[in-house]
Amino acid sequence: xxxxFLAAEVADLVKTGGLADVAKALxxxxxxxxxxxxxxxxxxxxxxxxxxxxxxxQGAINKDTERQIDYTVKHTFLTExxxxxxxxxxxxxxxxxxxxxxNQAYFDNGERFAFLSVAALDAAQMLGFCPDIVHCxxxxxxxCPMILRLKYDKNSFFKDTKSVITVHNGAFQGVFDRQQIxxxxxxxxxxxxxxxxxxYINFLKCGVFYADKINTVSPGYAQELTTYLGGHGMTKNFQxxxxxxxxxxxxxxxxxxxPATDKNLNICYDISTMEEKILGKYILQRELNLPMGDxxxxxxxxxxxxxxxxxxxxxxxxxxxxxxxxxxxxGSGDPNFENALSDIAGRYKDKFIFVKGxxxxxxxxxxxxxxxxxxxxxxxxxGLNQIYSLAYGTLPIVRAVGGLKDTVxxxxxxxxxxxxxxxxxxxxxxxxxxxxxxxxxxxxDQIEMQRVKRNAMQVRFSWSDSxxxxxxxxxxxxxxxxxx
Ligand code: ADP
Numbered sequence: 001x002x003x004x005f006l007a008a009e010v011a012d013l014v015k016t017g018g019l020a021d022v023a024k025a026l027x028x029x030x031x032x033x034x035x036x037x038x039x040x041x042x043x044x045x046x047x048x049x050x051x052x053x054x055x056x057x058q059g060a061i062n063k064d065t066e067r068q069i070d071y072t073v074k075h076t077f078l079t080e081x082x083x084x085x086x087x088x089x090x091x092x093x094x095x096x097x098x099x100x101x102x103n104q105a106y107f108d109n110g111e112r113f114a115f116l117s118v119a120a121l122d123a124a125q126m127l128g129f130c131p132d133i134v135h136c137x138x139x140x141x142x143x144c145p146m147i148l149r150l151k152y153d154k155n156s157f158f159k160d161t162k163s164v165i166t167v168h169n170g171a172f173q174g175v176f177d178r179q180q181i182x183x184x185x186x187x188x189x190x191x192x193x194x195x196x197x198x199x200y201i202n203f204l205k206c207g208v209f210y211a212d213k214i215n216t217v218s219p220g221y222a223q224e225l226t227t228y229l230g231g232h233g234m235t236k237n238f239q240x241x242x243x244x245x246x247x248x249x250x251x252x253x254x255x256x257x258x259p260a261t262d263k264n265l266n267i268c269y270d271i272s273t274m275e276e277k278i279l280g281k282y283i284l285q286r287e288l289n290l291p292m293g294d295x296x297x298x299x300x301x302x303x304x305x306x307x308x309x310x311x312x313x314x315x316x317x318x319x320x321x322x323x324x325x326x327x328x329x330x331g332s333g334d335p336n337f338e339n340a341l342s343d344i345a346g347r348y349k350d351k352f353i354f355v356k357g358x359x360x361x362x363x364x365x366x367x368x369x370x371x372x373x374x375x376x377x378x379x380x381x382x383g384l385n386q387i388y389s390l391a392y393g394t395l396p397i398v399r400a401v402g403g404l405k406d407t408v409x410x411x412x413x414x415x416x417x418x419x420x421x422x423x424x425x426x427x428x429x430x431x432x433x434x435x436x437x438x439x440x441x442x443x444x445d446q447i448e449m450q451r452v453k454r455n456a457m458q459v460r461f462s463w464s465d466s467x468x469x470x471x472x473x474x475x476x477x478x479x480x481x482x483x484x
Contacts, residue, residue: 001474002036003027004131006120008113008140009098010041011253012078013086016098016358017303018250018384019138019168022217025253028080029467038129040120042093042112043074043086050074053086059126061118067183069115073123079255085127087119103335110176110203111183117144118151118184125157133474136165139174142207143187146195149210151186162477164470165207167216169381170225170232171307174203194237208237212477214245215470217382218403222247230379230402248470249406250382251463257367257388264364271457274393274450277368284369288353290326296442297326298435299370299394301363301385304333304341309376309399309426314340316432321351323439328370330355330362367392371449372438376423376431380404386420387461393453396420397438399431407461411441411452419456 007023009015027037043050053074061069072088087093092112100106117136121144124131136144145163152158175197181188187206195206208214216222222245224230225238238245255261259277260270266283269276278294285292302308314337321327321344329341329352341354355362367373373389375398382403386396390407398404400422411418421441423434442449 001132001478002130003030003038003133003135003474004120004124004129005030005037005039005135005137006117006141006144007039007041007137008116010039010078010084013041013047013076013084014044014098018382021253021384022166022168022250023137024078024082025251025463026467026470028078028082029251029463030470031080031082033467033471036129037082038124039082039084040116040123041084041086042116043072043088044098045090045094046097047086050086050088056085057123057126059119059122061115061122062183067185069183071115071119071123073127085120085123087116087123089115089119103333108180110174110180110201113140113174113203114143114181114184117141117147120144121147121152121158130157131161132478134161134163136163136207136211138166138168139172139204139207142174142203143181143184144207145210145212146187146190146206147184150190151184159482162212162474162480163210164213164215164473164477165211167204167208167214167225167381170204170216170221170234171379173197173205173232173234175200176203194240205234205237208234208241212244212480213473214238214241215248215473216245217247218249218406219247220404220406221379221381221402224379224402246469246473248466248473249403249461250384250387251466252384252387252391252461253463254391257364257391259368259392262364262368264361265368266365267368271393271454274453274457277393280365281369281371284328284365285326288328288355289349290328290353291350295324295326296372296439297328297370298372298374298397299366300327300329300331300374301366302331302375304331304337306334307378307380309378309431310334310337312378312426312428312431313374313376314344315428316435317344317352318348319432320435321348323436325439326351328353328355328366330357330359330366332356332358367394370394371442372397372421375399375404376426377401377404378426383407390419390456390459393457395438395452395456397434398422399426400424401426412437417455418452419459
């Protein structure tokens with residue numbers, strides 16, 4: 001199959017979250033399985049070396065009209081020779097960040113990402129790459145299925161092309177004034193309840209309404225999206241497409257996340273040398289000025305948002321820190337959360353470290369050094385960090401929601417297969433009880449703890465398994481009748 005894969009971020013080039021990991025690993029696996037794949041993303045000015053990437057095409061949207069917008073396509077190659085097209089359009093992508101500054105989204109994000117969708121399809125024609133499947137990801141590229149149907153309905157190049165959209169996070173929907181898509185007149189004036197939010201256009205709703213097939217990144221989250229509690233206001237949209245909607249758990253890129261080969265670690269280990277894991281803990285304690293020793297260490301790496309459960313963690317951190325424990329949190333996001341965590345760090349210097357920012361190397365080291373990894377999410381489409389934690393023998397502490405409940409088995413529910421700790425309700429007291437449960441477990445029985453860590457390290461979420469599900473979804477999309 002020819003697959004045009006659109007994403008706002010792709011790991012190795014630019015990454016702010018799990019979407020980037022998927023947008024690299026899944027296309028690589030598809031390529032390894034013999035498909036022709038082109039990944040399309042914006043050429044952000046922050047991408048290192050992008051000025052040196054080869055230009056492979058120059059195009060324009062709405063050529064020879066007053067709405068003409070020029071762009072250039074550059075390309076580069078990632079692992080396994082995966083080809084990435086970067087849409088270069090300085091007026092949209094020459095910014096300091098990907099989505100916004102100082103926690104404020106750029107005012108023209110609708111325009112910026114609508115342009116990515118329209119330019120990707122334009123570039124595919126210009127470069128003669130005729131896709132069987134256009135695979136869109138999240139709201140940023142969710143207009144693409146609608147553009148395919150309404151702008152290209154009579155176009156012979158795309159006559160057999162089908163679209164798939166993956167929802168990595170249903171809370172971000174991309175709701176904009178229709179003026180932001182003025183340069184796609186074929187869709188700018190379409191009004192219907194299923195794609196609108198008041199007088200605004202909702203990009204994600206467009207994707208869910210017009211794509212041939214839809215998936216999200218775990219069966220648990222797929223089910224939750226069809227409920228009123230978990231549907232982020234799009235319950236009806238997902239319910240209406242239930243026949244075309246599935247959950248596929250993300251794989252883990254073990255070439256990046258394997259403690260035996262991880263280049264970011266000072267000390268590598270595997271299941272047979274697990275006793276060495278503690279050396280990584282000592283080194284990290286020293287680096288971050290925590291007292292060195294066998295104190296149970298709790299790690300967390302996350303965007304600091306309500307979604308990640310930071311709001312239920314902060315009220316109980318100090319009560320938990322009364323015990324003989326250490327905690328390291330790496331992340332950035334909501335300034336209120338950042339300030340609260342900095343305050344706590346100031347009061348508990350020998351127990352609690354807050355590193356504000358984004359640091360990939362430190363993220364790997366925290367995964368490897370910690371005994372437990374915290375993910376008390378309010379909702380979680382799939383979650384990658386708990387999957388990495390399992391691989392590193394770092395027991396995840398998660399809330400029973402979305403992909404977390406699909407990937408972690410609570411030790412007290414299932415002693416034999418347990419590989420982490422799960423709590424149910426999204427409230428601070430339940431989280432605190434769960435944290436105390438893990439502490440007692442750590443203090444009472446180290447031999448059993450080692451066994452559970454080995455359980456965790458044996459779990460595998462391979463991209464080849466997930467990819468097989470995507471290939472099946474593509475085939476189902478291709479088997480659907482044409483829309484005109
Ligand atoms: P989400 O995509 O919702 O942010 P995931 O758990 O699916 O959450 O993926 C988050 C990814 O981003 C992981 O690879 C994680 O290590 C990484 N990450 C998040 N915050 C940071 C940070 N502050 N520094 C380094 N890596 C981070």
